[in-house]
Amino acid sequence: MTLDELLDYLSFDLPEDRIAQRGAEPRDASRLMVLPAHGPLQHRVFRDLPEYLRAGDLLVFNESRVIPARLEAFKPTGGRVEVLLLREHAPLEWSAYLKPARRAGSELLFRAEGLELRAEVVGQLEDGARLLRFGQDVKPHLDTLGRLPLPPYIAADPAEVGERYQTVYARDPGSVAAPTAGLHFTPELLARLDDLGVERRTLTLHVGAGTFKPIQGSVEQHVMHEEVFLVPQATADAINAARREGRRVIAVGTTTVRALESAWDGQQVRAGEGETRIFIRPPHAPRVPDALITNFHLPHSTLLLLVAAFAGVERTRAAYRAALEEGYRFYSLGDATLIERTPDVS
Incomplete structure (x- = not known):
């Protein structure tokens, strides 16, 4: 199957009323679809996330903050x-x-x-x-x-959305779109993860407007947008230590995956800053994270291909079909998935 055929294979029709116009309140009341490494997918609520994590897991967050652009x-x-x-x-x-x-x-x-x-x-x-x-x-x-530059599919007044379109841990101004997987976290949920013994580290990737750009024409000819990223030394050290020790690295959002894969030198994650146009797509899976937390993405998008590269094509297709059948809310202010890597995805 060519990449163009694959993109069509993963495509879907989304009713307009399934595009989330407002985020769940509280944030962690959003739904969570879990794609475990083994067994059927599960339908939960985001506040149940600690049940799927364990002491020693390392969560990596993108702390970029959306600017009034x-x-x-x-x-x-x-x-x-x-x-x-x-x-x-x-x-x-x-x-x-x-x-x-x-x-x-x-x-x-x-x-x-x-x-x-x-x-x-x-x-x-x-x-x-x-x-x-x-x-x-x-x-x-x-x-x-x-x-705030809300996505084109959100009709709400930016003044009404306000801080709901920022993660609770946003620090570094520079994005023109939110790293949306992080929008589900609350201070209380983060505290529960700390009590569980889950380690947390941050990096920065300033999200560009190109994140909403669909693939038009051939996948091979698609020009990726450029984004600026920074991986602090403490974050690189923590990730490399977790990998050496066999502990899981969990990326919160596709933006975090893009930063980690851009900082990967073939052996380890290197600290530093840079610019990236990385295009993650099948059959090449991301090499750093063992699990991914992300929202449901647009059809014919580079982010949907990234998910397929991580989860596998058939698991991705099944997950999106289930999301449509089960009433999940899509896109930036919608629901989330937790995807565990399976051994056969490489």
Whole structure:
């Protein structure tokens, strides 16, 4: 089966009312589908997660925080331009999607509460994004100028969603989309895991808008978006020690998997920062984590292929069919899965 045929094989039709518009309250009341290494899948609630973990397990979290990256700008003539900041490339320089697009040399004005910032379009990137150069640092003013960039399939007002679209452990600002697997954790659940003897470590991968981009055309020709990641030395040491000692490493989210696999040198995870366009897909399974916590992803997406690479194609297809039949809620604010690696996935 080719990768294009595989993508069609895994595809599914999702009724609109199954796309979660609000997160479960409390967070750990979301549903949890468990795909154990052996035996049938199980239907639980996320607060039951400690029943599937044990002392010595290592959970790795992405502590990136979503920034208010959606801004409204004005042309000097008064016309409005919708701006989605993507990432800071250099002091005062950001990549951004503009709607409508603007040519190099165009000026944009940002105004709010007596504040005015100016930016110039100074270039275009390969994915259609523009490079903006601001006249002053925009970061201190994002809370005033911007709002949370909710996924296109969530119709709620960003002001109403607020902190519900941030993980409770988010620390490092830089993402334009939440690392959504972590949205199910509460301080109380984390405390229960600590009492169980589960070890916790963090890394950072700033999630880009490309995470929502479907695969159009051939899988082999799909251009992955670039994301910035940082693996602290303490996290790398903890992961390498767990692997040596035969303890499980559990990645919270596909973003964590992308960071770990990008930091893998063939023998161990190396600390440091970098940029990655890694495309994880069958038949090559991720090499670092032994289990994965993740949400239910879009059809024809790179993240669905990542899950298939980790869980195996048939297990993934069966899980998504069961999720559709059992009423699970999909996408960023939806329900979760816990997938244990099986020995035959390599």
